[in-house]
Amino acid sequence: TTNDPYVSAIPKIELHIHIEGIISADLKWKFSQRNAQPITNPRTNQPFSSLEELRDSHDTLKPRAGNRMDNSEETLSFFEAYYGGFEALKTTRDYYDLAMEYYERAAGMNVRYAEIFFDPQGHTRVGTSWETMMEGFRAAQGKAERELDVKSAWIMCFLRDESLESATQHYNAALKYRDMIIGIGLDSNEVGRPPSLFDGVFARARNDGFRLTAHCDVGKHYPLDHIHQVALGIAGIGADRIDHGLNAAGDASLTTLIKSKELGMTICPWSYIRHQPLDEVFGRIRALFDAGIMISIGSDDPAFMEDTWVLENLLVVKKYCGFTNVEVQKLAENAINMCWASGGAKERMM
Numbered sequence: 001t002t003n004d005p006y007v008s009a010i011p012k013i014e015l016h017i018h019i020e021g022i023i024s025a026d027l028k029w030k031f032s033q034r035n036a037q038p039i040t041n042p043r044t045n046q047p048f049s050s051l052e053e054l055r056d057s058h059d060t061l062k063p064r065a066g067n068r069m070d071n072s073e074e075t076l077s078f079f080e081a082y083y084g085g086f087e088a089l090k091t092t093r094d095y096y097d098l099a100m101e102y103y104e105r106a107a108g109m110n111v112r113y114a115e116i117f118f119d120p121q122g123h124t125r126v127g128t129s130w131e132t133m134m135e136g137f138r139a140a141q142g143k144a145e146r147e148l149d150v151k152s153a154w155i156m157c158f159l160r161d162e163s164l165e166s167a168t169q170h171y172n173a174a175l176k177y178r179d180m181i182i183g184i185g186l187d188s189n190e191v192g193r194p195p196s197l198f199d200g201v202f203a204r205a206r207n208d209g210f211r212l213t214a215h216c217d218v219g220k221h222y223p224l225d226h227i228h229q230v231a232l233g234i235a236g237i238g239a240d241r242i243d244h245g246l247n248a249a250g251d252a253s254l255t256t257l258i259k260s261k262e263l264g265m266t267i268c269p270w271s272y273i274r275h276q277p278l279d280e281v282f283g284r285i286r287a288l289f290d291a292g293i294m295i296s297i298g299s300d301d302p303a304f305m306e307d308t309w310v311l312e313n314l315l316v317v318k319k320y321c322g323f324t325n326v327e328v329q330k331l332a333e334n335a336i337n338m339c340w341a342s343g344g345a346k347e348r349m350m
């Protein structure tokens with residue numbers, strides 16, 4: 001599927017990737033062995049005893065034949081598997097290695113710039129300090145820029161299933177690293193957790209000069225009202241981007257609102273096709289694109305899909321939306337317009 005020289009060669013900007021979303025079972029195991037830090041299986045409360053066992057349980061979301069998603073005994077839910085990776089990371093070197101994994105993959109796909117999500121609350125709650133995390137990221141970021149020609153910035157996400165108090169504490173801690181952090185996002189489990197819960201801290205972040213975005217997940221569990229809040233409500237005037245938000249394609253007034261505010265949307269097709277019908281997913285992506293809404297393509301959590309990075313995500317929309325090479329090029333250009341790098345830096349990037 002990667003034999004597409006045109007799409008491979010496009011200089012890329014990636015705006016929707018979780019650094020923790022690249023922690024495969026193998027990488028988790030590597031960190032856990034190195035740190036002599038067992039990984040707990042949340043289903044049994046026992047440590048995983050082998051890489052094979054960990055791989056099996058980590059196979060959460062892969063839409064393969066005889067879909068193992070339904071095998072709730074062996075297979076963890078997405079968030080169980082995702083947060084299960086955090087406890088294996090202990091040292092600055094681990095965070096450095098993790099980020100370098102991404103930057104090396106990115107360089108191989110001609111990614112020139114990335115705005116990378118990270119979830120600090122998930123790390124501090126298993127005992128890692130901000131300093132350990134950020135110094136590892138900082139060293140990797142510098143090396144990637146110098147040696148791989150991949151520039152980047154970080155987007156700190158609040159875990160929306162944690163409290164406003166916790167978000168506020170982490171926001172205060174982030175201020176020490178504002179040279180690295182370009183924006184503030186909102187992720188994790190959205191059920192019953194509207195963006196408005198975090199309005200106070202988002203308003204502060206906007207005042208302090210951060211750019212804002214928030215996840216609005218795809219499917220029937222996620223109300224249009226959350227998209228409406230992100231587009232119009234957050235920090236009084238709405239966020240700068242919407243992450244996912246594909247549900248909006250089914251609603252004429254929301255689509256009009258997003259278009260009139262020129263809000264970009266980050267779209268990660270592999271994340272949707274594991275739980276939504278193909279024709280609906282690609283019909284909606286095509287509809288947003290044809291309506292002139294600025295969408296860009298990201299990979300979300302490559303290690304939890306089919307090892308699908310930004311290149312594979314571009315290829316799957318090309319195939320199922322029937323995009324021409326020129327239209328795929330347009331998706332890449334949208335990411336230039338949507339990114340938060342300064343104007344001069346943008347021009348030098350591509």
Ligand code: ES4
Nearest residue numbers: 018187188189215300301
């Ligand atoms: C996430 Cl809501 C959501 N979806 C996918 N990956 C994530 N990582 C953190 N939150």
Ligand code: ZN
Nearest residue numbers: 018187215300
């Ligand atoms: Zn995401």
